[in-house]
Amino acid sequence: MTDNNARDSPLKGSPDVADDNAAKVKRLFDDHNRTLLSFLRARLHNEAEARDVAQEAYVRLLELDNLNVIGFQRAYLFRIAANLAVDRLRHRTTHEAVSSDKFFDAICDDRSPEREAMAGQELALMRNVLLELPEKCRNAFLWHVFEGQSTVQIGSRLHMSDRMVRIYIAQALALCRARLDNAQSGVRLR
């Protein structure tokens, strides 16, 4: 049982355990990397940083003496990533160069292309959609997305709970997304 091996072995880098960990991390990566990146993008709004933090989270897992001790590996992976993302937001320095660890060179082959900017016509469509929304809902969305105001700030400005502000922003965003999809599926905009 590898569990016992790990407890007996004083060596962190014992080859058996390291191989075992690598296999487990590889599995976590295969099963959850896409959601982990989606999660980190939602927190960091930056593709490079999201990938960077994801990689760091895997490294942390690899460095553990034995992953078996961690009861629920997926939850642990996301917790490490969430904590790293919080640190990252607090410091928000220019992001460090992505390490060229062989492990990741081997498994990171799904680099997505840079997110392209929206066409002027699409942006005009978004403005039209926003005009259909009630003023408060629209203002909350604009202040949040284009001025970076927090939901709490907007809530006190509009005399409502930050929960309600979230609902407003989500409503506006969902409507924009739906209209954009509709436009793109009908007449190609470019």
Place this chain on the structure above:
Amino acid sequence: MSEFNLSAAAPTECTRDASQWLMRLQEEDVSEADIAEWLKWCADVENLKAFDDVQRLYDQLRAVEPAERDKFMHLANVAQRPVSVRVRLAEYVTRLFDMGVSRVAAPIVAVLLSVAAGAWWYFAPTSIDAGDYVAARGDQEMLTLADQSHVTLGGETEVSSHFSARVRLVELRKGEAFFEVRHDSARPFVVTANGITVTAVGTKFNVRRADNRTVVVVAEGAVDVSTSEPPVVQPGVENVIGDGSPSTPVRVRAGQQAVREPGHRGLIVSDIDPLAATAWREGRLAYIMEPLGSVIEDVNRYASRRIVVSDPRVNEMTFTGTIFRDHIDNWAMTLVGAFPIVAVPSPDGSVQLSMRPAAR
């Protein structure tokens, strides 16, 4: 380009959920339970795709050039584009109540739901926004629900709807709404508000929440109204007041109102002119012997200058009269002559009401 097909362009449930999740996950204090719930939701690849799509749009908009950003910011504080009837044709795929809820059980389920509504947001954020509708302060919104029932929302009003094959459930979370219910005897229309439950089959009625008071006025047909009392335990005393179960429903007919006062367990049913009670839809707020506190709460849903009451005795006075929306901003000042109160404008634009000090 041809006109947009409204129903096709309405966000799918998947996209609405994705947007809610995006907002939820961004909070610094997002819990592990939330993340686990989100991962469960993401297990459906369609959901994850919708999440990534919404996320991409969100980031693209955040990253627009400064010139484009300015164009967007010009839209702030612009009046909503006039749309006479806002049709929301989204298909409400609410799996929640498709479990054979009988007509008798529907109000009970509705009450349980309203009790759990607060906690629900955290446990099932993917379902609560099935149909959230909001009218901003000073606004009035007309909605057509999926069953073709019409709802007019007063200012600063929030409702959410959960429709299924068995029940049409609407929660009035805040404010006032007038319901014109499409007849469907197989699928009762249930409105919950502040501990009361109104069950209709096909009728017209108004529900208003103000200052913890809830008023149901029936304009056409009849509805059944029941109350539920959240359990209150007094410290040191071996008694529990109210058990959270719904009371026997009271039938309220056209031309009647049912009022639930704060602190009272029952409903007070009396005759009323339904035209007066629903005159807010034509820009008039009409009251007969109404506690001033609930009048002020109504006015605040429309006025641009907020009224702040700094002495609870002001709320207890009774008001009879009609307030016109066009003059609503100055209404607080007109109270000074009629009541023993003083009104003081604040630098933030609000008006403070307090009792006039006794003359010496």
